[in-house]
Amino acid sequence: MDSRDTAAEPPVDALRSVFHLHETRRDGDRVLFYGESLVPERMLVREVWEAFREAGYEVQVATARGGREDVVVARPVQSGIDGIPWKNIGLFLATIASTLLVGALTWYYIPADELLANPLAVFRAWPFTAAVLGVLATHELGHYVMGRYHGVDVSLPYVIPFIFPFGTLGAVIRMRGQMPDRKALFDIGVAGPLAGLAATIVVTAIGLSLPPVEVPAWALEGSSRVIVFNNPPLLDLIATALGEPTEYTDPAVSVNPVIIGGWVGMFFTVLNLLPVGQLDGGHIVRAMLGESQERVAALVPAALFGLAAYLHYVLGYAIDESVGLWGFWGLLSAVIAFKGPANPIDESPLGTPRLLVGVATFALGALCFLLVPIEVMTV
Template identity: 75%
Template sequence: MESLDPAVDPPVDALQSVFHLYETQRDGDRILYYGESLVPEQMLIREAWPAFREAGYEIELASTETHEDIVVARPVDTTINGFPWKNVLLFVATIVSTLLVGAITWYYVPPSDLLADPLILLQAWPFTAAILGVLATHELGHYIMGRYHGVDVSLPYVIPFIFPFGTLGAIIQMRGQMPDRKALFDIGVAGPLAGLMATVVVTAIGLTQSPIQIPTRAIEQGGQAIIFNNPPLLNIIAATIGEPTAYNDPRMSVSPIIIGGWVGMFFTVLNLLPVGQLDGGHILRAILGSAQERVAALVPISLIGLAAYLHYGLGYAFNESVGLWAFWGVISALVAFRGPANPIDDTPLDIPRILLGVITFALGALCFLLVPIEVATVG
């Protein structure tokens, strides 16, 4: 057996009560402990993890083809290694995609004008700032809280896309083990709360801006247009500051900045679905423990049932929120199947955090709409 240096290596004594150790080997920066587990995997990790984490390592249990158990200890690395090229390139690409979609869709710039002078794209910078401000604030909430708890999390990845917003949102990756329910809750709740604060600010700013005049050509062309209905929270903000959310003149439209607020509210609803490793799944797993999975199993059924009700009960078409909820019913089933993030220490949460979780879901409910989008004929 290879001898270890107690000054720099994990305390092997932490394994003795739960693991019959045969041999120790090094593999790069990893330490491999070969032997036989004396307890179930979760119990082994729970018993040995605190001492290893204090020494700067995370552990997991693996098995060999000969049915021998291996405890793999890896150094915890929460530093940013090198320049985050992928994050920056995706962010720049999303700036371009939101400027392009914003200019054409929300500022009514003809594509021919963009070809003649690409700098006209910059006219849509308020839309881009609103969208990316809300999404980035949400993900940075997760990132900062993850770093605070010593969990290995990536910088945010913003995803470029096309109509109607120029982006599919943003994500971060949690690569480290979750220490306890407190960390799981704090990381999960930080995103929605930070994002909602940014959403309220962006919405209030948008409501106070001058309306956009819809060009005559856009009205005369007719056809179909997507109507984004107001979530309750948007109406509350508008009523609080005394600003309208629509105009009697069909040639006038609200500032595209408000779309950033709408996106923040809708993405909050989706992120707070209590399934798997979505924000709502993290929060509810921290509050309820393993019982969260029983709740998660009901979410896909509820969303698909909602889509069926809209279509067969209320007569909405597939492109009027029916397909939206059906799609997320399928997505939530896939996310739920992968399961939640399970903390090492499963000690129940304190009352203040539970109350904060309830408040967060209540705020998310203010962003929910039965029919977020409808299709209307114009012209």
């Protein structure tokens, strides 16, 4: 049910203590209060937020009438899904199709002419699709469930279809509501990586326990250059615990593609834990350190560019390998950092238990990090 159906009248008396009210208007389901703020904007929101929230509203401050007046905008908080999420469903189905196709062609070595003759053969790649989407969906649903728990308006996950090598670019959710405090920001931010890592460990263990796939002769012919996805430390730890190999000396045998779902989960965990802007790491560090997070975020692009330069100029890796990967993320992290992190209403610091969980989360993320996740090798 949408909270717009149950929202009470906005608590005007709470607003009058920090706002000189001139006029009130309604614009659809929004209530607009025109006047002059008696305190700075962030203080105004902090002072009235709790009363408006209890009445079923979120508040924002803007300017109106050529900047001569302030306007407080109160809109009902959404507490449910409004209608059928067709966009989420459409993207999910498209990503199922893209991961099935990429999985069939790339990881199960089904020739393109066989797929053209028998399109249903693509479903032989369903374990790969289930592994990749299971890890990504679990990560995003961790955010979603915790967002709903804290009463923050968050969308269902949007899964993004793509092409080689995984058939997807990952998944995202949108946090459309205000963040009540640093505890909620931390819980929502950390829930995704922890849920995703739990799914990643399960998927990796299953993949290691499944039999390898045979590489057909035609796939071994032609180009002598192959793309290698190196093992993160966490993957090697799981393999060692289970006593299972992660590679074979026989080139005609390859690991089960379900393991790739685990690799994807680990790699996206590293990227999501970068402590910048709206990434999970940005939310977690913003909640842990407060506004000091922005100083940390400013160092991330430089660190990634430095990593790319080290790989290229010192270790001699080519641009089309991990050099380009870290360089791209250096640029992207600069853009994300520029947009800034989420700012909670209540800046009360976190307690020790949450700080310890945050440190543990980054430690687990470090087990997923690789200096050279992808490289091109000659065989």
